Amino acid sequence: MLTGNDTPVSGGLLRRLDKVQAERMVKSMLDGSGLTVKPQKTELVISNRAEPENGQLRVAYASGEVVLRKTIWVYLGMLDGFEYDDGSLGHVIGTDQIIRALCSGQKNEWLALCSKWLSEHPDLV
Numbered sequence: 633m634l635t636g637n638d639t640p641v642s643g644g645l646l647r648r649l650d651k652v653q654a655e656r657m658v659k660s661m662l663d664g665s666g667l668t669v670k671p672q673k674t675e676l677v678i679s680n681r682a683e684p685e686n687g688q689l690r691v692a693y694a695s696g697e698v699v700l701r702k703t704i705w706v707y708l709g710m711l712d713g714f715e716y717d718d719g720s721l722g723h724v725i726g727t728d729q730i731i732r733a734l735c736s737g738q739k740n741e742w743l744a745l746c747s748k749w750l751s752e753h754p755d756l757v
Contacts, residue, residue, distance in 0.1 A: 651676075654693055708733065 651671045658676055659669050670677045678689040687702025709723030710716065727750050 651693060654691060658691060 654676050655669060655671050658678065662669065662678070666680065666682065668679050668681055670679075674693060676691040676693070678691070680686055685703075687700055690699045690701055691697070692699075708729065709725045712724050712726040731747055731750065
């Protein structure tokens with residue numbers, strides 16, 4: 633059961649962690665794993681210096697929620713206007729694909745803004 637305060641309750645659960653408690657608890661959990669634990673203003677950041685491409689886990693002090701923050705690289709193809717050394721084109725990425733990749737799920741204003749910017753900078757696409 634959780635109470636409205638910052639004290640341990642049955643099962644060792646906490647409603648809210650302070651930085652020192654959180655850092656001590658997480659470092660104890662991960663002892664010997666080679667992972668790095670760094671306290672920040674509102675969260676702990678857990679990372680693996682040997683494999684930074686795996687991202688970072690962030691633990692919020694206020695809620696204990698854990699979030700994975702990771703950059704994902706997805707190969708889309710060759711920018712329209714370029715070609716491989718052998719002269720082949722492969723999968724060509726043009727203006728429409730760029731706008732869809734960066735503006736999907738956004739409001740129509742963002743799509744219009746992206747489209748306008750791309751039309752003003754044809755040398756970049």
